[in-house]
Amino acid sequence: MFEKSLEKAKKFTLLDYSLLKIVLVLFGIIIGTLASGFFESILLLLIVLFVILYAILMFRYLKK
Numbered sequence: 237m238f239e240k241s242l243e244k245a246k247k248f249t250l251l252d253y254s255l256l257k258i259v260l261v262l263f264g265i266i267i268g269t270l271a272s273g274f275f276e277s278i279l280l281l282l283i284v285l286f287v288i289l290y291a292i293l294m295f296r297y298l299k300k
Contacts, residue, residue: 244297255293262286 248256266282269275275282 252293252296255289255296259286259289259293262289 262282262285265275266279266286269279269282
């Protein structure tokens with residue numbers, strides 16, 4: 237299973253890596269918001285954006 241994932245990751249494009257980076261940054265911001273409250277006013281927007289981009293990333297990953 238790990239080898240299969242590595243083979244799929246080798247086929248990632250620049251867009252795929254960009255989506256992955258954005259999704260991870262959004263996840264970090266969401267976790268940080270829950271801890272400090274800095275982005276609390278836009279938390280719902282961040283969560284929605286995270287879910288949408290994560291779904292796109294997983295669709296692209298599973299399609300390859």
